[in-house]
Amino acid sequence: EIVMTQSPATLSVSPGERATLSCRASQSVGSKLAWYQQKLGQAPRLLIYGASTRATGIPGRFSGSGSGTEFTLTISSLQSEDFALYYCQQYNNWPRTFGQGTKVEIK
Amino acid sequence: QLQLQESGPGLVKPSETLSLTCTVSGGSISSFHWSWIRQPPGKGLEWIGYISYSGSTNYSPSLKSRVTISLDTSKNQFSLKVTSVTAADTAVYYCAREGGAGTNWFDPWGQGTLVTVSS
Numbered sequence: 001e002i003v004m005t006q007s008p009a010t011l012s013v014s015p016g017e018r019a020t021l022s023c024r025a026s027q028s029v030g031s032k033l034a035w036y037q038q039k040l041g042q043a044p045r046l047l048i049y050g051a052s053t054r055a056t057g058i059p060g061r062f063s064g065s066g067s068g069t070e071f072t073l074t075i076s077s078l079q080s081e082d083f084a085l086y087y088c089q090q091y092n093n094w095p096r097t098f099g100q101g102t103k104v105e106i107k
Numbered sequence: 108q109l110q111l112q113e114s115g116p117g118l119v120k121p122s123e124t125l126s127l128t129c130t131v132s133g134g135s136i137s138s139f140h141w142s143w144i145r146q147p148p149g150k151g152l153e154w155i156g157y158i159s160y161s162g163s164t165n166y167s168p169s170l171k172s173r174v175t176i177s178l179d180t181s182k183n184q185f186s187l188k189v190t191s192v193t194a195a196d197t198a199v200y201y202c203a204r205e206g207g208a209g210t211n212w213f214d215p216w217g218q219g220t221l222v223t224v225s226s
Contacts, residue, residue: 001168032209032211034212034213036152036213042218043201043216043217043218043219044152044201044213044216045216046212046213046214046215049210049212049214055214087151087152089152089212089213091205091211091212094165095154095165095166095167095168096142096154096157096205096211097154098151098152098153098154099151100151101151101152
């Protein structure tokens with residue numbers, strides 16, 4: 001099983017600032033990495049797939065990068081609606097696995 | 108627009124079987140692949156298993172002995188059964204579409220349904 005490790009667990013950022021979230025895989029997943037956003041009481045929403053492709057309707061301030069075992073999600077200028085939980089997920093191998101999540105909170 | 112909706116009992120007794128259904132609208136269940144994912148209260152996401160449009164399945168090793176996922180193409184639904192449940196199975200259960208052929212991310216998701224295991 002591929003273990004996905006996200007850091008930090010919590011990120012405190014002021015509105016308008018940049019947020020950088022990291023995700024590391026225990027073995028290479030190529031570019032088969034997705035990012036999801038989850039707000040309190042809601043289902044996760046797909047943000048990024050293929051490590052760097054924004055899903056339909058996702059604002060340009062969200063960007064993903066990386067390949068192999070190291071991945072990054074960047075939110076260029078945090079808006080109030082971006083304060084949420086973020087999960088990475090690999091879909092290169094069975095079982096599908098998620099990181100434990102990074103909470104982006106208001107500083 | 109593809110939409111998914113989970114349904115089933117919100118309370119299940121320990122040692123019994125948890126049964127949930129995901130109803131798909133806006134598209135044919137025979138055209139895509141499908142997964143179940145769960146999230147214990149206050150915790151992260153755990154993938155449970157997958158069923159292809161042709162009915163082939165793949166399950167999480169940690170749950171494999173207790174989980175069955177099936178398709179009902181006549182109703183455009185797929186289902187989850189988890190046997191011998193314990194309090195550790197208490198979670199919000201989500202259904203989601205999983206693309207195929209290298210597009211195996213989850214999108215869209217159902218809204219989720221909370222299942223509590225308690226006597």
